[in-house]
Amino acid sequence: MFVVKKLVDKPDVVSIDEVQDGDETVLKLVVDEGDKGKVIGKQGKVIKAIRALVGVAAHKAGKRVAVEIDS
Numbered sequence: 354m355f356v357v358k359k360l361v362d363k364p365d366v367v368s369i370d371e372v373q374d375g376d377e378t379v380l381k382l383v384v385d386e387g388d389k390g391k392v393i394g395k396q397g398k399v400i401k402a403i404r405a406l407v408g409v410a411a412h413k414a415g416k417r418v419a420v421e422i423d424s
Contacts, residue, residue: 356403361388370423377417380407384422392422 358364363385370381382403384392393400404420411418 356406357382357384357392360391360399361385362391363388374419377419378411379419379421381421381423389422 354367354369358367361367361384366383366385366388368383370383372379372381382392391399392403394402400420400422407418407420
């Protein structure tokens with residue numbers, strides 16, 4: 354969440370909801386509608402990087418995690 358808050362204009366709106374889906378944890382990233390493009394980035398590069406970071410941390414912990422963006 355720290356990384357995402359540094360990217361957006363309205364960091365107070367950023368939150369993460371955790372939902373268990375079978376053996377996978379889904380992290381639903383909630384941002385302001387105007388900040389959605391900043392989190393996704395050009396051609397999705399920023400969200401891909403965020404997912405890679407989360408994926409590495411999850412792999413180290415032996416878990417499966419997915420990241421989705423909600424507004």
